[in-house]
Amino acid sequence: MRRVVYNGERLGLRDVTEADASALHAVYGDAAATQHMPFAPRSLSEVAELVAQALEAAAAEPRRLYVLAVIDTARRDVIGVARQLAMLTAGMVEKAASGNTCTRRLGGATRSCTRRTEGPQKASAFRPGMNAVPL
Known part of the structure; x- marks a missing residue:
């Protein structure tokens, strides 16, 4: 949790x-x-x-x-x-399960996002808003 x-x-x-x-x-x-x-x-x-x-x-x-x-x-x-x-569609849940994550800092616009490319250990940064999972 x-x-x-x-x-x-x-x-x-x-x-x-x-x-x-x-x-x-x-x-x-x-x-x-x-x-x-x-x-x-x-x-x-x-x-x-x-x-x-x-x-x-x-x-x-x-x-x-x-x-x-x-x-x-x-x-x-x-x-x-x-x-x-939080309204999640099936596609968003699938993205979350696949390792796409976003972190947002309350009170500011800072957000970091990662997307898995191969396996559970490799991740690459991508621009916020692209394939991001809304929280």
Whole structure:
């Protein structure tokens, strides 16, 4: 499983954990915070179930759902959640399995990509965007 951790100057992102359920309930359970959401405020047990589903999704291969805790870096508190659904086509999964990889640095445009040419040990660099697997 590939873990997500990003620490910016003011905010950080990381995979949610079971310990985040009560902090996330402060958001998901608040009527004012959810008034423009497509769901009513949720109970602590409902939020705990969402966290359990996020942990299950994080362990899946290929990983299609990213549920990240948003962290206030000054206070080290969980202040929200970010969800991203990675849409992969069969061709993208095949490329990923064949060894085509891309790494992106959050907060910047830097990206390095490699593509296997022969066997598992040989790789050649190629320009970002060519045969890249979207994350």
